[in-house]
Amino acid sequence: MASGATLRARPAPRRIGKQTVQFENPPAIIATGTVVGPLEGKGPLGHLFDHVTEDELVGQKSFERAEQMMLQNAAYTALNKAGLTPEDMDYMLSGDLLNQLITSSFSALAVGVPVFGLYGACATSAEGLGLGAMLLDGGFANYVMVATASHNRTAERQYRYPNEYGFQRKPHAQRTATAAGAAILARSGEGPRVTIATTGKVVDRGIKDPYNVGAAMAPAAASTILTHLQDTGRRPQDYDLIATGDLALYGHRLLVELGRTEGGIDLEPVLDDCGLMLYGQDQEVGAGASGSGCSAAVTFASILKDMRDGRYKRVLVAATGALHSPCSFQQGEYIPTICHAVSLEV
Amino acid sequence: MSTNQQVSPEQRRYQALAKKHTPKPPVLRHAVAAFIAGGLVSVVGQFLTNLYARLLHLTPDKAGNPAVATMILIGALLTGFGVYDRLARLAGAGLAVPVTGFANSIVAEALEFKREGLIYGVGGRMFTLAGAVIVYGVVTAFFVGLFKALVK
Structure with missing residues (x-):
């Protein structure tokens, strides 16, 4: 009870309400990179993505590797657009759907940025943006990269059936998207x-x-x-x-x-x-x-x-x-x- | 699947709401598609049986064996070419129940896990889906055999 009373006496300055924080110096999303698979590229937003891959394997030996390549490609695309290098990034916040976050870890190994692995399943994008903004507004970083990816083929085999297995999908089933996105948050700069x-x-x-x-x-x-x-x-x-x-x-x-x-x-x-x-x-x-x-x-x-x-x-x-x-x-x-x-x- | 948790009234209310909003599978369409597809597979099987009976001079009983083997080969090849899953999406049980569906489940696993190597990948995973069919098929056969021996 004593610690609770202390907390109430000195409320965290950026907290509002029960589950919300409001940033004093809201960080800007200065650049993004997106890479999607062929089916996503044919969708109504296809022309907006930075890269659309020709196939689901992206020239790799496995779909897991392909997912990692897409995430790295998204990360490098965002860095290029921002005119920054991996050395400029203080943190990378990255998550994916695969067991033990292998996509994020192998990608972070390649990009070479200090990383926090996130598991929020399909909520990872907003989880990363929120946490990244906390790091920046708290004065712990100048640049934070938020990244996440999923791949239809790797998710199918992990969560459902092998890809070539024939079965009838239920009408309410959703398709795991083959897509990767990276965003660079900065303490100052242009952008939402x-x-x-x-x-x-x-x-x-x-x-x-x-x-x-x-x-x-x-x-x-x-x-x-x-x-x-x-x-x-x-x-x-x-x-x-x-x-x-x-x-x-x-x-x-x-x-x-x-x-x-x-x-x-x-x-x-x-x-x-x-x-x-x-x-x-x-x-x-x-x-x-x-x-x-x-x-x-x-x-x-x-x-x-x-x-x-x-x-x-x-x-x-x-x-x-x-x-x-x-x-x-x-x-x-x-x-x-x-x-x-x-x-x-x- | 076991139900190992209590359902709260709130969960029960939401389950009912979600059920209301979740579309029902088109059962009649699925049944008709399965009837037609399953029937076509059977026709092909029968054609092969007759063919082998005539070519190899086998009794219809014996001709069934090479016919089944050929059907398994066709199922495996169509899986390898990436066609079987697309057909089965339309045909449903019509392609899942015949022996071609059994072949599909084994080959699909083998293809999927070949990158994990021949031992842990192909060998270890091949029967992940088919294993249940084999286990309960053998168990059922054992009890039917036992029953038959006892009744005799």
């Missing part, structure tokens, strides 16, 4: 700024079906978005866009309903979903995209561009992640989910 970060709690509302992660993650998105609005005193219409990570079609609808029933607010006019933006409706990807690379690539390539072009002034990126493993769902556990949100402003 990370002004507020809301860290999510793990939420479990009793969904077990690993093909239905959109439905599993919708309550996490509702929890973090509603808490964010409460902590900041903002309303949904204060944002030009609230972009969830990858709830896809059915999770998106569930979030709209949860907003009404649990928050008494209508999110629908400003709500969109990275998992719905990445692919076209004719691309036969089920309910939409998923994977940690999805929200990173869509946010870094499309949303930030729209902000720089003046289409959006204030965007809440609420990236959602399903934190289950093949082991946990085979043992009958429900899917734990999370959502991290960052407010981006120009």
Whole structure:
């Protein structure tokens, strides 16, 4: 109790509300790099990505290697655009979906930047942006790179079946995107700024079906978005866009309903979903995209561009992640989910 | 799968809501596709059986063996060419249940894990999916055999 009292006597100056921090000197996202696979390149956002690979193997001997190459390519692209070198980076915050974060570690080995590995599944992009902004605003760094990647083929074999195995996908299944994104945050510079970060709690509302992660993650998105609005005193219409990570079609609808029933607010006019933006409706990807690379690539390539072009002034990126493993769902556990949100402003 | 946790009223409410918003698989379409695809596979199998019976002068019973082997080869080849999974996405059980689906599950695993080497990759992983079929197939055969011996 004594330490609690001490904490209350000296409140952390940047904390607002229950789960939110507001930055005094909001760091800027000065450059980004995105690399996507061939199917993502054919999608409606295809022309916005820096690189579209010709195939899923990218000339490598394994899909895991291909995923690492994509992440490194995204990192170097962002560095080139910023006119910086790896030596300028104080930290790299990187996460991916593969066991023990091998994509991030092998990529960090190649890029050679001090690294923190993050596991937030598909919520990694916002988790990285929030933590990176804390490092910068806290005075611990001048430049931080936030990076994440996912690869359809590596995720399929880890979470589901071998790639050539024939089975019928459920209509609500989502496709793990082959995509990598890197962003460079700086204490000063031009670009949309990370002004507020809301860290999510793990939420479990009793969904077990690993093909239905959109439905599993919708309550996490509702929890973090509603808490964010409460902590900041903002309303949904204060944002030009609230972009969830990858709830896809059915999770998106569930979030709209949860907003009404649990928050008494209508999110629908400003709500969109990275998992719905990445692919076209004719691309036969089920309910939409998923994977940690999805929200990173869509946010870094499309949303930030729209902000720089003046289409959006204030965007809440609420990236959602399903934190289950093949082991946990085979043992009958429900899917734990999370959502991290960052407010981006120009 | 076991259910090893309590369901809270909040979870139960959300499960119902999620169920309402989750689309149902088009069961009738799947069944029709499986009926047609499974039927076509059987027709090919029957054609091969008749062919072997005539060419190799075998009884229809015996001709089934090379026919099944040929079907397995076809299933494996189509998997290797990357076609089987696309066909099975449409045909569902029509391509999963016949012996070609069994071949697909083994070859798909072997292909997927060949980069982990011949021992731990191909050898160790080949029967990850098919293993369950083999285990329970053998167990069922054992009990059926036992029953048959006892009833006699």
